[in-house]
Amino acid sequence: MNLTRFFLYTSLAVVxxxxxxxxxxxxxPVVDDGRNSRGQVEALQTPDNPPILNSSAASDxxxxxxxNRTTAxxxxxxxxxxxxxxxxxxxxxxxxxxxxxINLSGGDITYLAFPLYLKQIDVPDDPFVLLDAQxxxxxxxxxxxxxxxxxxxxxxxxxRSSLNSYVMAESADSLIVDLQTQSNNGVRIxxxxxxxxxxxxxxxxxxxxxxxxxxxxxxxxxxxKRDSFDDPSNAGGLSRxxxxxVSTADDDPYxxxxxxxxxxxxxxxxxxxxxxxxxxxxxxxAWIPNTETTNRFTTRKNDANQYFxxxxxxxxxxxxxxxxEHKLQYYAGPKDQYILADISPNLDxxxxxxxxxxxxxxxxxxxxxxxxxxxxxxxxxxxxxVCVKALFYKLSETQYRSMxxxxxxxxxxxxxxxxxxxxxxxxxxxxxxxYKKEKINPFGGCLPMLVQMxxxxxxYWVLLESVELRHAPFMLWLTDLSVRDPFFILPLLMGGTMxxxxxxxxxxxxxxxxxxxxxxxxxxxxxxLLFPAGLVLYWLTNGVLGILQQWYITRKIxxxxxxxxxx
Numbered sequence: 001m002n003l004t005r006f007f008l009y010t011s012l013a014v015v016x017x018x019x020x021x022x023x024x025x026x027x028x029p030v031v032d033d034g035r036n037s038r039g040q041v042e043a044l045q046t047p048d049n050p051p052i053l054n055s056s057a058a059s060d061x062x063x064x065x066x067x068n069r070t071t072a073x074x075x076x077x078x079x080x081x082x083x084x085x086x087x088x089x090x091x092x093x094x095x096x097x098x099x100x101x102i103n104l105s106g107g108d109i110t111y112l113a114f115p116l117y118l119k120q121i122d123v124p125d126d127p128f129v130l131l132d133a134q135x136x137x138x139x140x141x142x143x144x145x146x147x148x149x150x151x152x153x154x155x156x157x158x159x160r161s162s163l164n165s166y167v168m169a170e171s172a173d174s175l176i177v178d179l180q181t182q183s184n185n186g187v188r189i190x191x192x193x194x195x196x197x198x199x200x201x202x203x204x205x206x207x208x209x210x211x212x213x214x215x216x217x218x219x220x221x222x223x224x225k226r227d228s229f230d231d232p233s234n235a236g237g238l239s240r241x242x243x244x245x246v247s248t249a250d251d252d253p254y255x256x257x258x259x260x261x262x263x264x265x266x267x268x269x270x271x272x273x274x275x276x277x278x279x280x281x282x283x284x285x286a287w288i289p290n291t292e293t294t295n296r297f298t299t300r301k302n303d304a305n306q307y308f309x310x311x312x313x314x315x316x317x318x319x320x321x322x323x324x325e326h327k328l329q330y331y332a333g334p335k336d337q338y339i340l341a342d343i344s345p346n347l348d349x350x351x352x353x354x355x356x357x358x359x360x361x362x363x364x365x366x367x368x369x370x371x372x373x374x375x376x377x378x379x380x381x382x383x384x385x386v387c388v389k390a391l392f393y394k395l396s397e398t399q400y401r402s403m404x405x406x407x408x409x410x411x412x413x414x415x416x417x418x419x420x421x422x423x424x425x426x427x428x429x430x431x432x433x434x435y436k437k438e439k440i441n442p443f444g445g446c447l448p449m450l451v452q453m454x455x456x457x458x459x460y461w462v463l464l465e466s467v468e469l470r471h472a473p474f475m476l477w478l479t480d481l482s483v484r485d486p487f488f489i490l491p492l493l494m495g496g497t498m499x500x501x502x503x504x505x506x507x508x509x510x511x512x513x514x515x516x517x518x519x520x521x522x523x524x525x526x527x528x529l530l531f532p533a534g535l536v537l538y539w540l541t542n543g544v545l546g547i548l549q550q551w552y553i554t555r556k557i558x559x560x561x562x563x564x565x566x567x
Contacts, residue, residue: 061146061153062221062312066270066296091161095168095175095195097333098202099127106156107179107191109141112332121471121480129232130283130332137229138306139278141285141330143191143204143222147315150218151189157181159191173197186211187318200333201343206326210318217317220326222287223310224278228259231280241464242352245309246284247276247297254349257299262307266300276309277331279350282467282482288329288344289313334467337364351465359458360465363388367462377481378474381463381534385541388459389549392452396546400553405440412438459538469534481534488529490536495525497543504550 090101090110101111112131119126131139144152151157159179168175177193187210194203210216224245231243245257249269256279257267276297277286289295293314300308318324331343341348353360366387371380389396412434420427435441463469470482477487485491498521528536 060142060223060225060302060308061144062223062298062308062310066219066294066312066314091164091166091177093166093175093177093193093195096197097200098195100131102161102177102179102193103133104159104161104179106142106144106152107159108143108156109330109332112141114333117334118471128283130285136227139224139226139229141222141224141287141332143220143287143328143330145189145206145218146221146312147219148217149183149187151181151183152221157189168195168197183212185214187216200331200339202330202332204328204330207323208318208326209323210320213320215317215319217315219315220289220313220328221310222276222289222328222330223308224276224285224287226278226307228305228307241281243280244278245276245299245307246279246286246350247299247309248274248344248346248349249297253346257309259307262299262301266298268296268298270294270296273344274311275344275347276311277347277350278309279335279352281465282335282470283333284335284340284347284350285332286330286344286347286350287311288331288347290327291344334470335465336467337361353458353461353465356454356458356461359455360462363455363459363462364466367466368468371468376474377469377472377534378478378537381481381537382541384459385538385545388455389542389545392455393549395451396549397553400550401557402441403550404554404557405438409434409438409440456542460535463534463538464532469532472534474533474537478533478537481537482532484530485533485536490533490540491525491528491531494528494536494540494543495521497540497547498524500547501543501550504547504554 089104091104093100093102097114097116099113099115100109102108103110109131110133111129113127113129115127117128118124119128131141133140144150144157146153159181161177161179166175166177174197175195177195179191179193180188181191182188187208189209190207192203192205192207194205196203204222206220208216208218231241242256244259245262247255247257247269248271249255250271255269261267272294273289273291274295274297275286275288276299277284287310289311290313293316295314296312298308298310298312300310302308313326313328316324316326329343331340331347333339335351337348337351340350349357353364363384367377367380367384370383370387371377374380374383413431416427416430416434420430470480472481473479474481477489478485499518502517502521528539
């Protein structure tokens, strides 16, 4: 197999790989608007469509409790107060990292936006919205207490708040939002949200003040409820990434549950600690339950075609006359590899580097270190590509040495073809003898490229998954490396470098291969027109460096060959 044919096969493999990603993106699960057979939206409570709090609301509440963690007394009747309130009542919370709404029916987060991450780079007052309770685009975070005495067992609890709006003071490092409810038998429950400056991790806790004459017992749960609408944070084109529920287990550190998987049936696992979340391009939301108890994790779909990823914790008991706090955590924010790793084991795997994660992780580390020094991710991509090319310099030298030898041998190979005609066996033997005489390794150009390919694919995934590139400027017209080049200048330059590389390679003897070699740069240019500018910048830089390397190494090899020949 000669180098030209290997180049063709490699290019076709890359195109096929990218087209496979495009196929998966073009055929997502069908979006359902969440309407039931009567045409009513069984969405979360909104000011225009407030549901009545009754037992039917329990359809959104988990029914699976962790095994061997319940008692016989849990079958008794729930004695918590059921108070009907206007479910449209919400309170607003503003911090440096969040702008959100909390519905007093259940104390759920029904709207959450990121002031530091804009929806569009040119609209400064329009933050990116992660959670929102809109029909057909319903994505909310819910939590509560179920079980024997849980206030959410027979419907969502009616909470009260001392304020309608909470704003984190500029001098404050944290903000606490307390919601209160009380059962008929004197048990007071405070649902507390605690926000920390600069953090996307929310501490959620239940403070149970049991002033009754008997023990109180419940199970905490947290869940993410979402319709199957498309990813609003995706750059589009062929750069689609995973969209769906995610979790972890003792026997599998990272599990993906696509909408189609949940359509086929519910899933359920148990472990101590753990987490469950929903992953999309650049952002993730996840519930992290108590790390010291056994928790059940479930994915399911309700009758309104709304999808759930949820956990249910072990039952916890508060003795009569005692006050006890039960803590949970909820993360909603960017996919920062190091922050996620500190929150919970394996949560950083939601940054999906595909099967080459073990190569992508150090590449990401190097990219962030370079950016901390230069302060521009466009320049960082260029310098990172230089580092990768330098790492493989010796392999590239072997590759170009083989190409130079093949170029010198082409006239002799052509003579052999004319001499042996259609006798392929003799032609092959004569060609191999020629390679041996000229000290040419026919695979010398292929193997170095094969070794480098996994690193280049890993680098592709790093650039695709890194939230740091979202709205990151480079220079001149490139104000956002996460979207396509608005003027297609980078893809055209990349296509030009690919064409120049084909002219520097040995000309294929097969006319059909020669035509494909000329068409391939055009195909790749068209393919990259819709790619994010950061990815195209990498391919362009890689191509330019490849041309410079090939010119320098080939010139050095030819000079040494001519000097040896003259001697």
